[in-house]
Amino acid sequence: MFRLTYALAIVTVLSLGTALADSSQKNRFASIYLKNKKIGQIHLTWVHNESGELEELTAKASVSFLGVKLYGFSQHHQETWNDGELRKLVGRTDDNGTIHEVSLQRTAREYDVEYNGERKTLPYEAFPTSPWHYKITENTLLFNIANFDLLKVEVNDSPDTVTIGGKTISATKFTFTGDWEARLWFDEAKAFLKGEYDVAGRRVIVLLDP
Numbered sequence: 001m002f003r004l005t006y007a008l009a010i011v012t013v014l015s016l017g018t019a020l021a022d023s024s025q026k027n028r029f030a031s032i033y034l035k036n037k038k039i040g041q042i043h044l045t046w047v048h049n050e051s052g053e054l055e056e057l058t059a060k061a062s063v064s065f066l067g068v069k070l071y072g073f074s075q076h077h078q079e080t081w082n083d084g085e086l087r088k089l090v091g092r093t094d095d096n097g098t099i100h101e102v103s104l105q106r107t108a109r110e111y112d113v114e115y116n117g118e119r120k121t122l123p124y125e126a127f128p129t130s131p132w133h134y135k136i137t138e139n140t141l142l143f144n145i146a147n148f149d150l151l152k153v154e155v156n157d158s159p160d161t162v163t164i165g166g167k168t169i170s171a172t173k174f175t176f177t178g179d180w181e182a183r184l185w186f187d188e189a190k191a192f193l194k195g196e197y198d199v200a201g202r203r204v205i206v207l208l209d210p
Contacts, residue, residue: 001181002016002126006195022144025096025143026045027043027045028043028045028200028208028209029041029042029043029044030044030192030206030207030208031206031207032063032199032204032205032206033204033205033207034203034205035207039063039064039204039210040063040064041209044132044208046068063199063200063204067068072094073093073094073095073096073199074090074093074094075091075093075094075146076090076091077084077089077090077092077102077145078090078091079089079128079130084135085106086106086107086111086127087105088104089102089103089104089145091145091146091181093104093146095146097175099118100115100116100145100147102114102115102116102145102146102170106124109127110122110123111123113146113148115147116188118133122143122148122150123142126139126141126142126150127141127142127143128142128143128144128145129142129143129144129145130145130198131181131182131192131206132192132194134186134190134191137154137174137184137186139153139154140152140153140154140182142179144180149179150179151178151180152179153176153178153179153180154176154178154180155176156172156174156177157172157174157175158172158173158174159171159172159173160172160173160185161202162185162187162193162194162207164193164207164208164210165209166210167210169193171187171193172186179198181198182193182195182198183196183197184196192208193207193208194207
């Protein structure tokens, strides 16, 4: 069985702020590739308030390696944010039949978390491994949203481009090294374009569809 490395961030983010009617919503799809072969697709929904602040992010996907009957991976998380702070997280990952149940609650001093029935705490400065959040690039302490392991990283950025649907887009590439090995690309508006990281022990590429 392939080892679950760092989970594909398949996340549902629920806001505590402005009502949806007062927000702007944008829907996009991203494709997941393994060695140039498409193995899945993600439906992304961003919701921003009138000030342009991200209120909600919904990402739903499933991945199959070597055919769905041989190896499957899916993940569904719900995150609640307010004023840029993570308030609550509940999630479930199915790694080919191995289940990872997680929950997180922000308290006055730290995060109280539970993973498969075992409880512990995490510091506030740890940021979830959700590649859709631009703020992940500003943090050197992360936590794996599949099992709450703390991850110390270094982040380096460089100018780059990403080609989507034959169009070349100016981007910044962020390279994460240390406990989480990944590369993420964001455009000039700090919106996600592309990611490269491990899912179930396999290095995949996630690319925004045209």
